[in-house]
Amino acid sequence: MSFPYEDMPFTPLGSIVISSFHVEEKAKEFGHSTDDEFSLLFIHGLLHILGYDHEVDNGEMRDKEEEIIVKFNLPKSLIVRTQG
Numbered sequence: 093m094s095f096p097y098e099d100m101p102f103t104p105l106g107s108i109v110i111s112s113f114h115v116e117e118k119a120k121e122f123g124h125s126t127d128d129e130f131s132l133l134f135i136h137g138l139l140h141i142l143g144y145d146h147e148v149d150n151g152e153m154r155d156k157e158e159e160i161i162v163k164f165n166l167p168k169s170l171i172v173r174t175q176g
Contacts, residue, residue: 108137124167132169135160146171 110133119129135157144153158172 106141108134108141110134110137122167128166131164131166132161135166136169136171 110130115126115129115133119126122129139153139157144156146153154171157169161167161169161172
């Protein structure tokens with residue numbers, strides 16, 4: 093989950109909350125490491141904080157997420173696996 097902050101001077105972009113239980117479950121389900129799953133969820137949350145929204149955009153978030161995961165040689169994320 094990601095929680096963007098309201099526009100205020102000198103505040104962080106927002107917060108990202110990632111469940112370690114969810115990370116472990118999904119890593120096992122998709123056959124990759126917990127570090128990779130954590131990284132995928134962090135990237136996804138960060139993109140939301142930066143203003144991307146895969147629920148309403150025309151694939152911009154998916155494209156940006158795929159670009160980042162390819163650059164860091166990560167496994168495909170849920171958004172990349174299910175859209176396209």
